[in-house]
Structures are given as structure tokens and as C-alpha cells.
Amino acid sequence: MISSRPVGCGLRSPEPAAFSAKFRTVNTPVNRTPPLTVYRRLGAVLFETAIQATGLAPGVIGARLREELSRPTLTAPTVRAWRRGTKAVPFAAFLATCRIANVRPGSVVAKVTTLAKTGEIEDGELLDLLLVLGSAPPIAGSRG
Secondary structure, eight states: OOOOSOTTSSOOOOOOHHHHHTOOOOOOOSOOOOOOOHHHHHHHHHHHHHHHHHTOOHHHHHHHHHHHHTOTTOOHHHHHHHHHTSSOOOHHHHHHHHHHHTOOHHHHHHHHHHHHHTTSSOOHHHHHHHHHHHHSOOOTTOOO
16 A cells, blocks of 8 residues: 655555565675775875875865865765775866865876885886876877
8 A cells, every 4th residue: 555645744554564575685785895996096196195285184175175176065084085095086176186285286196106116105006007197198289
């Protein structure tokens, strides 16, 4: 029997016993995260490097990013997930952080590449990606 009453009115229609038997639950972990790909690691390292260039505390960074990105609901756990790489860093967040730090995004990439080459970032796959991207031809019509 389906009730025509609006949801939340406090009255529930009786459900047949067989109704609940049709649904089965699967015992899966709640916090399933996708694998930490090299792209996600690179995004996190670039974002973290840009954040460090600001010299600001995490709470201040969160407040500034909420303002810059016009995202009043941006939470500290989301910013932490971006920094760790457990959530992909939106390019807009990286650019906003570079603006807050007053640094060129290309200089952040150059610094991370240098850190990877000198072994300060011990991730061979990340270094390989940076080298491949660094040796790619420029886009047509650009100067660099």
C-alpha cells in the first residue's frame, strides 16, 4: 500500500513483510577511495608547494580559498584531502593558491621538478611524469 500523505508527516503506511525481504545489503567498506594515481600525487604535491609558498596557517588558507573560489561550504577536511591527494585537487584551487601566494604556477611546477630530480621527493613515477610533461612540445602559438 502506498500512502498519498507527504513525507515527514509522522504517519507511516504499513509495509508488507515481503517488501523488506526484496532488498539485500552488501557489506562493503564505507570509505572506499580510488587509488592514488601519479596524477593525483602530482596535483597534491603542486598544491602543497603552492600552499607552503603562502606562508599562511591551514585555517587561514581555508578561509582565503573559500573567498577566492566563492565556495562558502569549503571545509578543512576537503583542503586536507587535496593536500594529501586523497581527493583530486581542482585546477581552480591550485590557481587560487598561486594567486594567494603571489607566485606563477609554472614556478611551482619548476620547483617540484627540481625537488624530484634532486631526490627530495622520492617518487620515481612522479619524476618520470614531470620529465615527460617538461619535454612535451609547447602548444601552437605560445612562446614557451
